[in-house]
Amino acid sequence: MDCLPDGYIVRSFSRLSRLRVDAETILQLLQENQGGNQWLVVLGLPKSTIRKQDEGHGILGNVNYRFQWEGTTGLIQIALSPxxxxxxxxxxxxxxxxxxxxxxxxxxxxxxxxxxxxxxxxxxxxxxxxxxxxxxxxxxxxxxxxxxxxx
Incomplete structure (x- = not known):
């Protein structure tokens, strides 16, 4: 996480719905400010959630993102499309x-x-x-x- 820019958000995983809200909030701020933080670090991800994140992009609603993980730590990059x-x-x-x-x-x-x-x-x-x-x-x-x- 040392390579991430200032302002990234760190969350401990609790529910997928909470993750969706965080991602939507980041996207909204990106759209309003035409830039800024686009990173969400998620700690304690279960294997089933990692699989869902990797396989289904609709999992975070209308948020376009890229996902990477190591162990139980996930890194979500919110993509400001187009x-x-x-x-x-x-x-x-x-x-x-x-x-x-x-x-x-x-x-x-x-x-x-x-x-x-x-x-x-x-x-x-x-x-x-x-x-x-x-x-x-x-x-x-x-x-x-x-x-x-x-x-």
């Missing part, structure tokens, strides 16, 4: 242009959409877009290690 999607898309395009300028053909660069990477049973991270070089292309639907870049 500006969040715009920035992600522009970065994706800029990287594609640089790769092309270096002589790397588009079919050699793999971009995957929203995917959760789980290097161990107790860790996982969702990304908006991920870049996977040819050496780590999926085999039988499974990535070979972490992607090179996660946006």
């Amino acid at each position: 500006s969040h999607e715009l920035v992600t898309g522009q970065l994706h395009t800029a990287i594609d242009r640089q790769l092309y300028a270096m002589g790397i053909e588009f079919d050699n660069a793999i971009w995957l959409g929203h995917t959760t990477y789980k290097p161990t049973p107790t860790r996982g991270k969702q990304g908006d877009q991920v870049f996977v070089p040819p050496s780590r292309r999926p085999i039988r639907g499974q990535l070979q290690g972490w992607p090179t870049l996660v946006i």
Whole structure:
């Protein structure tokens, strides 16, 4: 948590409905202020809630978010859409242009959409877009290690 910006919120998990209220409050403040804190740290998450957070984005109502966890600690990044999607898309395009300028053909660069990477049973991270070089292309639907870049 040392890398998080000032103002992030820490909660001990009690109920999913309380988590939803916290996420909606952060989103409302982001919309009103056009920026600010977008991080919610959740301590003591049960495995069942981690699974629900990872699998179903409707779990926090209309709040668009990305989720990562280690053990029973979760980190929720509230995404201010559509500006969040715009920035992600522009970065994706800029990287594609640089790769092309270096002589790397588009079919050699793999971009995957929203995917959760789980290097161990107790860790996982969702990304908006991920870049996977040819050496780590999926085999039988499974990535070979972490992607090179996660946006």
